[in-house]
Amino acid sequence: MLSMRFYDLQTFSNMGTGEHNIAELASMAERLGWTGIAIADNYDGQQKLAQLKLGIAAVQQQVKIDVVPAVTLRPNDVAELKKQLNEVRQSVPIVMVAGGDYTINRAACEDNRVDILVHPELNRPDSGLDDICLTMAAANGVAIGISFNTVLRAARKARARALAHIATNIELAAAFRVPIVVMSGGQSKWEIRDPRQLIALASILGAELPHAFAAASDVPFNIVEKNKKKLAGTLVGGVEVIGRA
Amino acid sequence: MLPPTLRPRARYLAYEVISDTKIEFADVINAIWFSVIGLLGELGAAEAHMRIIKDSWNAPKQLGLLRVSHTAVEPVRASLALASRIGDTPVIIRVLGVSGTIKGARKKFFGEIDLGSFA
Numbered sequence: 001m002l003s004m005r006f007y008d009l010q011t012f013s014n015m016g017t018g019e020h021n022i023a024e025l026a027s028m029a030e031r032l033g034w035t036g037i038a039i040a041d042n043y044d045g046q047q048k049l050a051q052l053k054l055g056i057a058a059v060q061q062q063v064k065i066d067v068v069p070a071v072t073l074r075p076n077d078v079a080e081l082k083k084q085l086n087e088v089r090q091s092v093p094i095v096m097v098a099g100g101d102y103t104i105n106r107a108a109c110e111d112n113r114v115d116i117l118v119h120p121e122l123n124r125p126d127s128g129l130d131d132i133c134l135t136m137a138a139a140n141g142v143a144i145g146i147s148f149n150t151v152l153r154a155a156r157k158a159r160a161r162a163l164a165h166i167a168t169n170i171e172l173a174a175a176f177r178v179p180i181v182v183m184s185g186g187q188s189k190w191e192i193r194d195p196r197q198l199i200a201l202a203s204i205l206g207a208e209l210p211h212a213f214a215a216a217s218d219v220p221f222n223i224v225e226k227n228k229k230k231l232a233g234t235l236v237g238g239v240e241v242i243g244r245a
Numbered sequence: 246m247l248p249p250t251l252r253p254r255a256r257y258l259a260y261e262v263i264s265d266t267k268i269e270f271a272d273v274i275n276a277i278w279f280s281v282i283g284l285l286g287e288l289g290a291a292e293a294h295m296r297i298i299k300d301s302w303n304a305p306k307q308l309g310l311l312r313v314s315h316t317a318v319e320p321v322r323a324s325l326a327l328a329s330r331i332g333d334t335p336v337i338i339r340v341l342g343v344s345g346t347i348k349g350a351r352k353k354f355f356g357e358i359d360l361g362s363f364a
Contacts, residue, residue, distance in 0.1 A: 190335035197326035
């Protein structure tokens with residue numbers, strides 16, 4: 001049964017590269033029908049991450065939707081990716097890796113500390129994923145993220161290419177049973193979109209409608225809930241602690 | 246007028262234009278067509294049988310209706326997401342919902358009440 005809890009797992013605030021503050025992003029997301037959003041500023045050290053978390057805690061008092069801290073890693077190489085994962089994994093409920101480079105795409109799929117590999121097709125002549133990446137992603141629980149912003153910011157030929165690669169990744173993810181997540185990737189509040197519109201985009205690019213719905217609702221919600229429980233210590237190695245004697 | 250079985254099955258999409266400043270309806274029409282043709286192409290836009298219902302535009306709330314073929318609901322919904330600006334003004338065009346009739350769409354999504362229903 002699909003829930004109607006929609007989560008947008010990638011927006012950027014002005015504490016990072018975004019244009020608007022957390023309250024403005026949350027307010028627009030609430031207006032558009034999201035149940036929760038994640039502020040996923042690019043990782044720039046533990047201090048900035050701590051400031052982001054404080055900012056989110058302050059805003060959470062004022063808005064009805066769930067505002068979740070997240071981080072987007074943009075490593076230059078695999079060693080930097082591993083280092084950043086060591087630093088952030090125990091700090092935030094959602095860790096996503098910005099894809100594009102094949103070695104980074106593959107390393108992200110091979111690491112079970114990664115929640116989402118976003119836009120693996122970015123600036124590539126192909127879709128960025130092969131059968132090895134997808135087999136590893138399925139085994140490690142890494143979801144493939146579709147960032148609407150990569151389509152929004154492209155035009156004409158570049159947009160057509162981006163849509164084609166995303167459609168390929170949707171088809172491959174279905175074949176290898178890798179979950180997909182659709183997200184706005186908005187750098188400003190004007191780049192956040194209604195969940196039904198992101199679902200429509202995934203649907204016209206080849207996702208079956210139930211999978212498209214799940215990509216905006218159940219899949220991101222389950223990622224958030226599972227990691228919140230892990231960080232709280234109530235989910236350890238696949239075993240959930242529901243009470244103590 | 247074609248018999249009902251041969252008529253194209255239409256759906257009415259209620260849409261809202263979200264922006265900080267008021268937008269002229271003529272500009273909204275251009276933006277919608279530009280987005281739909283941009284994503285679906287001229288052939289796809291033709292197959293959508295899209296028509297913007299001019300009488301439905303609510304200027305203060307920036308709400309309107311457009312009619313599409315029943316098979317084009319999702320493609321047109323996705324196309325509207327790709328509208329990001331009208332002129333220099335950043336906008337979001339979202340679909341509030343879908344209905345089979347204009348009256349139903351106005352009632353469900355514009356909050357209009359038909360006084361006859363109180364009789």
